[in-house]
Amino acid sequence: MKEACLWQDTSPEPMPDLPDLEGPQASDVIVVGGGITGLSTALHLAEAGTAVTLIEAGEIPSGGSGRNVGLVNAGLWIPPDDICEALGEADGERANAILGAAPAKVFALIEHHGIACQAIRSGTLHLAHNGQGERELARRAEQLQRRGAPVDLVEDEACWGMLGTRRIRRALHDHRAGTLNPVAYTRGLARAAIAAGALLYARSPALGVAREGDGWRVSTPRGSVTASRLVLATNAYSEEEWNQVRQHFFPGHFFQVASPPLSDALAGDILPQRQGAWDTRMVLSSMRRDAEGRLILGSLGRGDGRPASYVRCWADRIQRHYFPQLGRVDWECTWTGRIAFTPDHTLRLFEPAPGILAATGYNGRGITTGTVVGQGFARYLTHGDDALLPLPIRSPKPIPAKPLWSSCYEGGFTLYHTGQCLRVLI
Numbered sequence: 001m002k003e004a005c006l007w008q009d010t011s012p013e014p015m016p017d018l019p020d021l022e023g024p025q026a027s028d029v030i031v032v033g034g035g036i037t038g039l040s041t042a043l044h045l046a047e048a049g050t051a052v053t054l055i056e057a058g059e060i061p062s063g064g065s066g067r068n069v070g071l072v073n074a075g076l077w078i079p080p081d082d083i084c085e086a087l088g089e090a091d092g093e094r095a096n097a098i099l100g101a102a103p104a105k106v107f108a109l110i111e112h113h114g115i116a117c118q119a120i121r122s123g124t125l126h127l128a129h130n131g132q133g134e135r136e137l138a139r140r141a142e143q144l145q146r147r148g149a150p151v152d153l154v155e156d157e158a159c160w161g162m163l164g165t166r167r168i169r170r171a172l173h174d175h176r177a178g179t180l181n182p183v184a185y186t187r188g189l190a191r192a193a194i195a196a197g198a199l200l201y202a203r204s205p206a207l208g209v210a211r212e213g214d215g216w217r218v219s220t221p222r223g224s225v226t227a228s229r230l231v232l233a234t235n236a237y238s239e240e241e242w243n244q245v246r247q248h249f250f251p252g253h254f255f256q257v258a259s260p261p262l263s264d265a266l267a268g269d270i271l272p273q274r275q276g277a278w279d280t281r282m283v284l285s286s287m288r289r290d291a292e293g294r295l296i297l298g299s300l301g302r303g304d305g306r307p308a309s310y311v312r313c314w315a316d317r318i319q320r321h322y323f324p325q326l327g328r329v330d331w332e333c334t335w336t337g338r339i340a341f342t343p344d345h346t347l348r349l350f351e352p353a354p355g356i357l358a359a360t361g362y363n364g365r366g367i368t369t370g371t372v373v374g375q376g377f378a379r380y381l382t383h384g385d386d387a388l389l390p391l392p393i394r395s396p397k398p399i400p401a402k403p404l405w406s407s408c409y410e411g412g413f414t415l416y417h418t419g420q421c422l423r424v425l426i
Helices: 006-010 036-047 080-087 089-100 102-113 131-146 156-163 182-196 244-248 308-322 366-383 402-421
Strands: 023-026 029-032 052-055 124-127 151-155 170-174 199-201 208-212 215-220 223-227 229-232 250-258 276-279 285-289 295-300 333-341 348-350 356-360
Touching: 006 182, 006 333, 029 036, 029 215, 029 223, 036 052, 036 182, 036 366, 052 223, 080 089, 080 131, 089 102, 089 366, 102 182, 102 366, 124 131, 124 156, 131 151, 131 170, 151 156, 156 170, 182 199, 215 229, 229 366, 244 356, 250 308, 250 402, 285 308, 295 308, 295 402, 308 333, 308 402, 356 366
Parallel strands: 023 223, 029 052, 029 229, 052 199, 124 276, 229 356
Antiparallel strands: 124 170, 151 170, 208 215, 215 223, 250 295, 250 333, 276 285, 285 295, 348 356
């Protein structure tokens, strides 16, 4: 089992051939970060006729935009009523409506720009692993259906037929959602942004941001860009001292393990409609199959830096619990991505300084949230209108005790997975 991101190796969209930024340049808007949020912002700005320059520290993508599960999810992590409780009724329902419609926007972009990202629009499945989980899914279903969302609970034989396991007897099927190859989707956004006139640069990390007249100058190792407006789209990968985004989230991780391609004769009954799925455990397990038939399992926490035997033991435990019909699986590869968490599980959209926009705290919903935030930022920058954003631009307070939050989350994930490996938990 090698440490390598499967999506990099299987993306139908090639890596864009981008130059390094060299010398001084000028633009209307600078975007720092070449993930989904940054690329969606650049694409929609360029389509509106705005000169935009995007710089990325590595290749596209090198962060969480290409290392996630590839679920095109609707909404936020928490149920709709909880969102309203956390944000207030008006902002909560605004977030519910805009993020509920976000999968449709993702699939529309894919179709419009011909992005080859193995997109499948068959929904997602939230799996109740016990009676408490079944009650939680019933609560979510009622809240979503009350708002007109096309979701339903599938049970017993219907559920088993969609999953390929009898360990789950009830699941919430969200018909708005789907799956894709996240590396291919991100690269497709880059290709579309370039075609629209955006300037994209790779291997050009932002070393600092400074005032330049009425605007901003971003320096890189071999160049700089000046513009009147700046978008910080670095999210969970905001590490530099100058980047104020790092004050508004605490980092967590998600690791995945992929099998070799499985024949339909062996695994054709496992998620036959290719929905992505995850369970209601305290530390969830995710599962999906890719375009070549691999089984991909994942969970919260770090896999990188762990002994391969530890990761393999966890994957074996989950696979044998849910899909014992596969027998022994020789896991092909494993990889880890980073997530920007917030204490209330909701995102933050803010202006760290006049002329600078920033977003963070997607809490594991980056594909859809990043796409609509990018579109909303573009609209806000060109028209002064924030109506397309899931939330108004606010001035949140930095998160206190960030290292403690991260340590508690990671420690809890590790303890839970160790219990699974030792067969104390499942």
